[in-house]
Amino acid sequence: MNRRDWLITSAAVTGSAVTVRFRHRKYSRDLRPKQSRVAILHADQYSDRLDELVYEGLRLFNLDVRGKSVLLKPNIVEYIPGKPVNTDAQLIGAAAEAFLRLDAASVVVAEGPGHHRDTDLLVHETGLNDQLRQRKITFVDLNRDDLIKTQLQANYSGLGELWLPRSVLDSDFIVSMPKVKTHHWAGVTLSLKNMFGIVPGSRYGWPKNILHWAGIHESILDICATVRPHFVIADGIVGMEGDGPLNGTAKELHTILLSDDPVAADSILARFLGSEPSTVMHIQEAGRFIGNHEGVVL
Amino acid sequence: MCMRVFRQIFCLKNLIFFMGLVEDLQAEIEARSLTKGGWASGNGSRASVETTCYGLMALHDRRSDARDIAIDFLLQIQNRDGSWPAFDGDDAEGCWTTATVLIALRFANAQFTDFEKSISWLLANKGREGHWFWKWKFKTVDRAVQFNPDKSGWPWFPGTVSWIIPTAFTMIALSQWLPCCRAGEIRNRIELGMEMLRDRACPQGGWNAGNGIVFGAALKPHIDSTAIALLALSDNADPIAIQGVKWLRLDCIDCSSVYSLSWATLALLMHRDGALNRCVVNLLRALSANSSVSNIEALSLAVIAINAVQGNGNPFQVGV
Numbered sequence: 024m025n026r027r028d029w030l031i032t033s034a035a036v037t038g039s040a041v042t043v044r045f046r047h048r049k050y051s052r053d054l055r056p057k058q059s060r061v062a063i064l065h066a067d068q069y070s071d072r073l074d075e076l077v078y079e080g081l082r083l084f085n086l087d088v089r090g091k092s093v094l095l096k097p098n099i100v101e102y103i104p105g106k107p108v109n110t111d112a113q114l115i116g117a118a119a120e121a122f123l124r125l126d127a128a129s130v131v132v133a134e135g136p137g138h139h140r141d142t143d144l145l146v147h148e149t150g151l152n153d154q155l156r157q158r159k160i161t162f163v164d165l166n167r168d169d170l171i172k173t174q175l176q177a178n179y180s181g182l183g184e185l186w187l188p189r190s191v192l193d194s195d196f197i198v199s200m201p202k203v204k205t206h207h208w209a210g211v212t213l214s215l216k217n218m219f220g221i222v223p224g225s226r227y228g229w230p231k232n233i234l235h236w237a238g239i240h241e242s243i244l245d246i247c248a249t250v251r252p253h254f255v256i257a258d259g260i261v262g263m264e265g266d267g268p269l270n271g272t273a274k275e276l277h278t279i280l281l282s283d284d285p286v287a288a289d290s291i292l293a294r295f296l297g298s299e300p301s302t303v304m305h306i307q308e309a310g311r312f313i314g315n316h317e318g319v320v321l
Numbered sequence: 322m323c324m325r326v327f328r329q330i331f332c333l334k335n336l337i338f339f340m341g342l343v344e345d346l347q348a349e350i351e352a353r354s355l356t357k358g359g360w361a362s363g364n365g366s367r368a369s370v371e372t373t374c375y376g377l378m379a380l381h382d383r384r385s386d387a388r389d390i391a392i393d394f395l396l397q398i399q400n401r402d403g404s405w406p407a408f409d410g411d412d413a414e415g416c417w418t419t420a421t422v423l424i425a426l427r428f429a430n431a432q433f434t435d436f437e438k439s440i441s442w443l444l445a446n447k448g449r450e451g452h453w454f455w456k457w458k459f460k461t462v463d464r465a466v467q468f469n470p471d472k473s474g475w476p477w478f479p480g481t482v483s484w485i486i487p488t489a490f491t492m493i494a495l496s497q498w499l500p501c502c503r504a505g506e507i508r509n510r511i512e513l514g515m516e517m518l519r520d521r522a523c524p525q526g527g528w529n530a531g532n533g534i535v536f537g538a539a540l541k542p543h544i545d546s547t548a549i550a551l552l553a554l555s556d557n558a559d560p561i562a563i564q565g566v567k568w569l570r571l572d573c574i575d576c577s578s579v580y581s582l583s584w585a586t587l588a589l590l591m592h593r594d595g596a597l598n599r600c601v602v603n604l605l606r607a608l609s610a611n612s613s614v615s616n617i618e619a620l621s622l623a624v625i626a627i628n629a630v631q632g633n634g635n636p637f638q639v640g641v
Contacts (some may be wrong), residue, residue, distance in 0.1 A: 101541065138543075140543070140545055141543070141576050144578035144581050166363070167364065167369070167618075169365040169367060170365075170413075186411075225407055226407050228416075228477025228481065229484070229486070229489070230531075232478075232484070233478060234443070237479075
């Protein structure tokens, strides 16, 4: 066998293995709604006007959050001046305000940054602290929360179970608030990938390296099958393309995307970034049991 | 308590007033001790091993029930293989906290004789890139993250690659326990750990969580990673350490975090850097802010740092 034959054979064996791996059903429940809804809001910049825009956008969905505990999960990775790597603090503040106006019993902002152990510093540097203080919103560091051992509701990664934060598991309504970005390993980092941040650093390290070794796509699917975000508010006013999650250039999309289905949201957002959702393994596979690839645009 | 800290900063001309402040902070830490022993991290109600180590270091010379039951707690939850878990009730898998416990128990002069198993566990644990297959992968196929896999340290948890903070903590723990046993092996691993730290420094000085460069772009260093790495690289003449101190000196000027400033204080003190005073002033200023005082880790680290500045011992000191 020459080198060329060896390469072809290896590729065929690998391809078959991957196909077989994904042919078997690996999830325990089908979480797809009958119909998914999406709203695409236009916003040129981050300003106080987002408060009204997000509130009116949420009203389109007639969400029943009255008396519920709402947890907003933004994407706060690292503070790099001039690089739009984090969900903008103004948008997070506007979302918190909007849910309170919709009579949520409580709203907290919760994140477990992947690389940065000093969450206080990161929250301060990104301007989130000012927003939270101004609006009297509590922040929960998911890297240092009480943990509950949780059986994963899908088995793509082989992890079986994860210790997850009580604050997340006890919330009635979880909102994934990703920054719209491309990602070197995951293709894109949107509302599904954003849920990596609920995995606690105090149990899995900074970064949560076990998830990378178990497979990024596979871990995303297992986490989202277990803790499916109820809603998405994606920050695409200024997104980022390039070698995310940290390196890249700003991409002005002038968009805030709202959706009651993270798979529908990510499918649309991936296209905004120039990727076909079918080429992003976790989005493609999530369409089988977490949500729908298509949604009705409100 | 916050107001008292604030008043002390602005009313006293000389910074050598720490005693009252430290006692206040220690009393606060004692008051937050859990009934079963130890301290919880963040919003938690279960004792975190890392937080407990810092709490114990902060109370190391104080006659205190909280100190004593923290030691009992740590000894009770040690895994059979000599390692420590991440928190009370965790699975019996060891992790990086094994190194922090060794540092804390030694600093608190705890009665602890079963240390050989812990040292052996640390020596057996290494970053996954140290395995020949992954070395080969990182040298040939996976070049996006640029580092030399021949130079490995310690992971946060077994089965993953080396990262700066667990590597530095383990180097410190092994250095401190060096006379105990297996000296040759310990020295070799510490040397390899030093090479790993030097290899992964950021180009501008200092350290991020892991590599200094990813996809050809330099990553921004973190204050805590840099300070902890500098505590492990205690040689003041090491060019990488000098560069790290230089970065740290500049970055802690505007920092407002008690947690990061405490680490920076410890590192600048160990490297006898002139920016120490300014860093301590910033630390005191940050302590007066309400938001930081809720965090028991940050409070404990502040006490550890202030105590060290006063000459009351630095738990992370090596080479003594």
